[in-house]
Amino acid sequence: MTTNLPDYHAQGYKSIIATLEGSILTIVINRAKYRNTFGGTLDKDLADVFQLCDRDDRVRVVILTAEHTAPAYCSGADISNGWNILWLEDSEKEGEHALNISIVIAHRDSGGQISMAIMNCRKITIAAINGHAAGVGMTALQLPFDFRFVWAGARLSFPFVRRGIVPEGHSRANSLLLAGATVSPDSKFISDLYHDIIPTREAVYPVARAFAEELATNTSQVAIAYTKSLLQHPGDSIEENHLLDSRAIKLLGSSADGNEGIQSFKERRLPKFTGTLSKDSSPWFPWFHHQYQWRRIDVKHHKAKL
Amino acid sequence: MTTNLPDYHAQGYKSIIATLEGSILTIVINRAKYRNTFGGTLDKDLADVFQLCDRDDRVRVVILTAEHTAPAYCSGADISNGWNILWLEDSEKEGEHALNISIVIAHRDSGGQISMAIMNCRKITIAAINGHAAGVGMTALQLPFDFRFVWAGARLSFPFVRRGIVPEGHSRANSLLLAGATVSPDSKFISDLYHDIIPTREAVYPVARAFAEELATNTSQVAIAYTKSLLQHPGDSIEENHLLDSRAIKLLGSSADGNEGIQSFKERRLPKFTGTLSKDSSPWFPWFHHQYQWRRIDVKHHKAKL
Amino acid sequence: MTTNLPDYHAQGYKSIIATLEGSILTIVINRAKYRNTFGGTLDKDLADVFQLCDRDDRVRVVILTAEHTAPAYCSGADISNGWNILWLEDSEKEGEHALNISIVIAHRDSGGQISMAIMNCRKITIAAINGHAAGVGMTALQLPFDFRFVWAGARLSFPFVRRGIVPEGHSRANSLLLAGATVSPDSKFISDLYHDIIPTREAVYPVARAFAEELATNTSQVAIAYTKSLLQHPGDSIEENHLLDSRAIKLLGSSADGNEGIQSFKERRLPKFTGTLSKDSSPWFPWFHHQYQWRRIDVKHHKAKL
Numbered sequence: 001m002t003t004n005l006p007d008y009h010a011q012g013y014k015s016i017i018a019t020l021e022g023s024i025l026t027i028v029i030n031r032a033k034y035r036n037t038f039g040g041t042l043d044k045d046l047a048d049v050f051q052l053c054d055r056d057d058r059v060r061v062v063i064l065t066a067e068h069t070a071p072a073y074c075s076g077a078d079i080s081n082g083w084n085i086l087w088l089e090d091s092e093k094e095g096e097h098a099l100n101i102s103i104v105i106a107h108r109d110s111g112g113q114i115s116m117a118i119m120n121c122r123k124i125t126i127a128a129i130n131g132h133a134a135g136v137g138m139t140a141l142q143l144p145f146d147f148r149f150v151w152a153g154a155r156l157s158f159p160f161v162r163r164g165i166v167p168e169g170h171s172r173a174n175s176l177l178l179a180g181a182t183v184s185p186d187s188k189f190i191s192d193l194y195h196d197i198i199p200t201r202e203a204v205y206p207v208a209r210a211f212a213e214e215l216a217t218n219t220s221q222v223a224i225a226y227t228k229s230l231l232q233h234p235g236d237s238i239e240e241n242h243l244l245d246s247r248a249i250k251l252l253g254s255s256a257d258g259n260e261g262i263q264s265f266k267e268r269r270l271p272k273f274t275g276t277l278s279k280d281s282s283p284w285f286p287w288f289h290h291q292y293q294w295r296r297i298d299v300k301h302h303k304a305k306l
Numbered sequence: 307m308t309t310n311l312p313d314y315h316a317q318g319y320k321s322i323i324a325t326l327e328g329s330i331l332t333i334v335i336n337r338a339k340y341r342n343t344f345g346g347t348l349d350k351d352l353a354d355v356f357q358l359c360d361r362d363d364r365v366r367v368v369i370l371t372a373e374h375t376a377p378a379y380c381s382g383a384d385i386s387n388g389w390n391i392l393w394l395e396d397s398e399k400e401g402e403h404a405l406n407i408s409i410v411i412a413h414r415d416s417g418g419q420i421s422m423a424i425m426n427c428r429k430i431t432i433a434a435i436n437g438h439a440a441g442v443g444m445t446a447l448q449l450p451f452d453f454r455f456v457w458a459g460a461r462l463s464f465p466f467v468r469r470g471i472v473p474e475g476h477s478r479a480n481s482l483l484l485a486g487a488t489v490s491p492d493s494k495f496i497s498d499l500y501h502d503i504i505p506t507r508e509a510v511y512p513v514a515r516a517f518a519e520e521l522a523t524n525t526s527q528v529a530i531a532y533t534k535s536l537l538q539h540p541g542d543s544i545e546e547n548h549l550l551d552s553r554a555i556k557l558l559g560s561s562a563d564g565n566e567g568i569q570s571f572k573e574r575r576l577p578k579f580t581g582t583l584s585k586d587s588s589p590w591f592p593w594f595h596h597q598y599q600w601r602r603i604d605v606k607h608h609k610a611k612l
Numbered sequence: 613m614t615t616n617l618p619d620y621h622a623q624g625y626k627s628i629i630a631t632l633e634g635s636i637l638t639i640v641i642n643r644a645k646y647r648n649t650f651g652g653t654l655d656k657d658l659a660d661v662f663q664l665c666d667r668d669d670r671v672r673v674v675i676l677t678a679e680h681t682a683p684a685y686c687s688g689a690d691i692s693n694g695w696n697i698l699w700l701e702d703s704e705k706e707g708e709h710a711l712n713i714s715i716v717i718a719h720r721d722s723g724g725q726i727s728m729a730i731m732n733c734r735k736i737t738i739a740a741i742n743g744h745a746a747g748v749g750m751t752a753l754q755l756p757f758d759f760r761f762v763w764a765g766a767r768l769s770f771p772f773v774r775r776g777i778v779p780e781g782h783s784r785a786n787s788l789l790l791a792g793a794t795v796s797p798d799s800k801f802i803s804d805l806y807h808d809i810i811p812t813r814e815a816v817y818p819v820a821r822a823f824a825e826e827l828a829t830n831t832s833q834v835a836i837a838y839t840k841s842l843l844q845h846p847g848d849s850i851e852e853n854h855l856l857d858s859r860a861i862k863l864l865g866s867s868a869d870g871n872e873g874i875q876s877f878k879e880r881r882l883p884k885f886t887g888t889l890s891k892d893s894s895p896w897f898p899w900f901h902h903q904y905q906w907r908r909i910d911v912k913h914h915k916a917k918l
Contacts, residue, residue: 079874082865109861112854119850124484146484161839163873164832164885165864175807177839178736178758179823180831188804192494195481211485219486220470227467227483238425242418249415249471253388257470262385265469273470430790452790498800501787517791525792526776533773533789544731548724555721558777559694567775568691579776 006052015042018049023060023216024209025053032070038136039078043110050117050125057276060216060224062121063208064141065128068201073129073154074137077111111140118144119232122225122277124215130204135159146228147195149208150185157182220257220273222280255280312358321348324355329366329522330515331359338376344442345384349416356423356431363582366522366530368427369514370447371434374507379435379460380443383417417446424450425538428531428583430521436510441465452534453501455514456491463488526563526579528586561586618664627654630661635672635828636821637665644682650748651690655722662729662737669888672828672836674733675820676753677740680813685741685766686749689723723752730756731844734837734889736827742816747771758840759807761820762797769794832869832885834892867892 008018008025017028027049029036046064053059066073118125118140127145134157142148150156162180175181175189183190185197195211198204226248235241252258257275264271314324314331323334333355335342352370359365372379424431424446433451440463448454456462468486481487481495489496491503501517504510532554541547558564563581570577620630620637629640639661641648658676665671678685730737730752739757746769754760762768774792787793787801795802797809807823810816838860847853864870869887876883 079877082871082874109854109858111861112857116850116854147481161831161835162883163877164835164867164869164871164883164887165861165873175759177843178836179827215485219467223467223470224484231483238422242415242422245418246415249417252471255470259388259470261469261471262388265385271468271470275470453787521791525773529773529776530790537789544728548721548728551724552721555723555777561776563776565694565776567777568694571691571775577774577776581776 005058006056008049008052011048011052013041013045013049015040016045016049020058022213023058024212025049025056025059025062026205026209027062027064029064029066029070029074032067034078035071035075036066036073036131036137037075037078038111038141039080043114046114047117050114050121053123054121055278057221057278059123060219060221061124061126061212063126063128063205063212064145065205065208066131068130068204070131072137073131073133074141075132076135076137076159111136115140115144122228123221124212124219124224126208126212128205128208129154130198130201132156135163142193147208147211148193149196149198149204149211150194151201151204152185152197152199153201154185155182156185156187156190218270220252220261220271220275221277222255222257222273222275223252225277226252311364312362314355314358317354317358319347319351319355321346322351322355326362326364328519329364330518331355331362331365331368332511332515333368333370335370335372335376335380338373340384341377341381342372342379342437342443343381343384344417344447345386349420352420353423356420356427359429360427361584363527363584365429366525366527367430367432367518369432369434369511369518370451371511371514372437374436374510376437378443379437379439380447381438382441382443382465417442421446421450428534429527430518430525430530432514432518434511434514435460436504436507438462441469448499453514453517454499455502455504455510455517456500457507457510458491458503458505459507460491461488462491462493462496524576526558526567526577526581527583528561528563528579528581529558531583532558617670618668620661620664623660623664625653625657625661627652628657628661632668632670634825635670636824637661637668637671637674638817638821639674639676641676641678641682641686644679646690647683647687648678648685648743648749649687649690650723650753651692655726658726659729662726662733665735666733667890669833669890671735672831672833673736673738673824675738675740675817675824676757677817677820678743680742680817682743684749685743685745686753687744688747688749688771723748727752727756734840735833736824736831736836738820738824740817740820741766742810742813744768747775754805759820759823760805761808761810761816761823762806763813763816764797764809764811765813766797767794768797768799768802830882832864832873832883832887833889834867834869834885834887835864837889838864 008020011018013030015029015031017030019026019028027046029042031037031040031042034040050062053062124147125145126147126149127142129142129148129150131151132155133142134155138156138158157180158176159180159182161178176183181189185191185194191197196207198207230241230244230248235244255275257273257280260271260273314326317324319336321335321337323336325332325334333352335348337343337346337348340346356368359368430453431451432453432455433448435448435454435456437457438461439448440461444462444464463486464482465486465488467484482489487495491497491500497503502513504513536547536550536554541550561581563579563586566577566579620632623630625642627641627643629642631638631640639658641654643649643652643654646652662674665674736759737757738759738761739754741754741760741762743763744767745754746767750768750770769792770788771792771794773790788795793801797803797806803809808819810819842853842856842860847856867887869885869892872883872885
């Protein structure tokens with residue numbers, strides 16, 4: 001546990017600038033002189049800030065964006081020294097060609113680590129893509145977000161198979177990934193990914209910000225966290241979903257936020273939700289529960305049996 | 307087992323009117339004076355009628371609709387007494403804050419129970435949404451159906467996170483659920499959900515009815531039930547699907563309906579399928595089989611280990 | 613293992629013509645006098661040729677198509693002798709009505725066997741659908757492919773439930789399968805399936821061929837195989853995906869193709885990938901690994917426990 005009121009400007013981030021205004025945390029990628037490539041401390045900074053704001057009750061919405069004057073939102077991995085930017089220093093000692101699958105899986109891709117940090121953040125997450133994007137800038141820096149706003153003029157490319165490598169992350173966009181395509185946001189292969197497509201670069205963040213403010217004001221932090229979890233970790237069957245849903249509905253229906261939802265509706269006014277994750281999510285939140293573990297695999301253990 | 311020829315008007319339903327005409331069962335939500343909220347006996351009536359018609363060989367298609375003059379198709383949970391309409395009386399005695407996950411999951415949400423009854427019904431199911439819909443009227447009363455016909459003017463809303471509660475059911479529409487959105491049927495976030503969007507309220511049911519009659523006449527009751535099951539309960543891999551598909555194809559290919567399919571095709575005439583579930587689905591139907599259980603969890607057991 | 617340089621014209625195929633030109637293998641369905649029905653040796657020929665080219669390093673892209681003057685791309689199962697064309701001769705001895713589920717699942721549908729052969733082929737697969745398609749011509753001969761190009765005038769039909777049988781394969785197109793629909797490629801229910809819709813029959817193959825040549829020239833055979841596998845066999849959780857992705861990224865990032873991807877990018881030239889599956893995919897490729905088996909079920913074992 002960290003303190004509940006972190007100072008985002010005092011975290012020593014070198015590749016991002018994170019600013020909390022009201023309940024909205026804005027993270028700006030700060031590597032314009034390197035074309036906003038995925039390099040330097042960007043991986044560590046992002047992994048850290050998403051873990052930090054997950055536990056900060058003040059934060060209701062997180063927006064990741066770039067300067068709209070930067071060369072790109074994120075132009076992909078910094079490959080000036082080859083692909084090895086993509087694996088962290090602590091990588092394994094095990095031999096590359098060991099036959100025992102239970103030990104050879106040891107490297108932890110940094111794009112994947114950031115994807116997990118974003119997906120595990122229980123707040124609303126928004127990507128405001130106000131520039132071109134390629135590679136990991138299309139996958140880890142877009143796919144894990146709840147909402148994506150994009151500049152209509154952005155060039156979006158998935159060059160992996162044209163660079164002899166595989167994409168991290170998981171996407172059903174076989175066409176895009178196998179063809180190594182570059183498309184516009186209005187392409188039929190990708191348009192559904194975006195909540196809105198914005199004509200100018202400079203308007204992307206303001207539109208995303210206005211959307212964020214409305215959600216921050218009128219939704220319950222606890223209800224958002226449970227809803228995200230139900231969507232991200234569905235059961236294996238309708239019956240299993242029913243058990244989880246049922247518990248969550250009763251728990252929240254009996255909570256202060258659930259009551260405020262009823263009262264504000266009856267009084268025809270906007271709600272004022274005061275529930276917070278640190279106050280109201282315990283002791284029942286199955287995706288956090290030590291006894292439960294929700295099929296979560298310890299990805300840090302170098303001898304993890306997959 | 308109930309009798310195979312139930313009288314739908316003699317079941318004592320108070321919140322619905324169920325009428326069998328030929329092979330089509332029409333269920334009309336009958337709570338216009340309560341804005342067709344999800345309340346009263348609606349949950350119990352719907353759970354009962356979908357289980358009943360599942361076993362009634364006369365029924366080939368089930369349509370759920372409302373009076374097109376009602377205030378709404380379904381305006382969501384009746385929250386005049388708070389959220390507790392959503393949990394049934396038999397809810398658990400276990401402490402809310404027990405730490406042992408294996409016993410705390412005990413409440414059974416009524417929206418989820420109805421979703422399961424509809425999904426487990428092996429007949430073709432159609433929702434004819436001829437009015438506005440909100441909350442559980444968007445989830446349990448729409449998502450489990452095979453086909454949905456909707457009035458173009460319907461306001462469709464997912465207010466859950468704005469009421470401090472979570473949605474039951476499972477949907478991939480993260481945008482709709484996390485934003486607590488209200489949209490029109492032609493919204494890009496929802497239009498794919500609908501088989502057809504109909505300009506006027508009064509035409510929604512007739513269009514759905516004509517579609518139902520064509521299907522009831524020209525499809526095999528047994529083939530529909532197997533196809534629904536293969537779609538709803540896919541295996542974990544292409545190999546597992548192949549095993550299930552193979553068995554179903556051979557079983558039906560050797561059946562009376564399979565032969566009639568061949569004969570009618572060769573004779574260039576419409577088929578007359580006589581197979582019924584009570585006659586032809588046994589003894590092999592893996593999703594029903596006691597030895598098999600198809601990962602079905604006993605949701606009634608209060609100590610179910612999830 | 614077969615020889616690595618098979619002669620496709622010497623395999624004795626009776627229902628297809630397979631021709632290797634450069635790195636593109638074109639397979640033409642050769643049953644025009646039977647309306648290109650799924651019959652004769654078509655199932656065995658297709659299963660064989662997809663297994664053969666999977667192991668042939670020369671092949672980078674496989675295209676399945678028909679003569680554009682044929683009556684159809686594939687008009688469905690040849691049912692002149694009933695449905696039994698769909699099950700192979702080696703089908704089981706076990707009684708049809710045995711209650712023990714572990715032994716009754718024994719038949720192996722031939723459409724499903726071909727679907728698996730196509731999905732398990734690690735090369736880029738393209739279906740160039742230059743004529744009408746029905747039944748198994750819509751499922752096994754289209755759904756398992758990575759890319760599909762279709763003639764705008766094609767009639768596409770899913771008649772299964774209208775013939776008293778179930779579809780093999782797995783598709784989320786409930787509407788199409790349960791309604792037994794016939795649609796055009798621009799139908800909202802199916803258009804997303806197609807990479808491109810081509811106005812004339814004769815242009816379908818040339819367009820698919822040009823697409824194939826570009827991909828064959830500029831993508832890495834090994835990167836394609838890993839990417840396909842990651843997409844087809846995702847883990848059960850984001851953590852499991854992360855472990856697989858990480859290993860693949862490091863492995864390919866350190867490979868000759870990974871280095872060529874970097875070098876060509878830096879030198880602003882097109883890449884020349886020399887990596888091949890027989891040379892570079894071993895010893896680590898979890899979906900092939902005997903110790904791993906990737907939840908693969910032995911579908912040939914007649915007593916397989918499902």
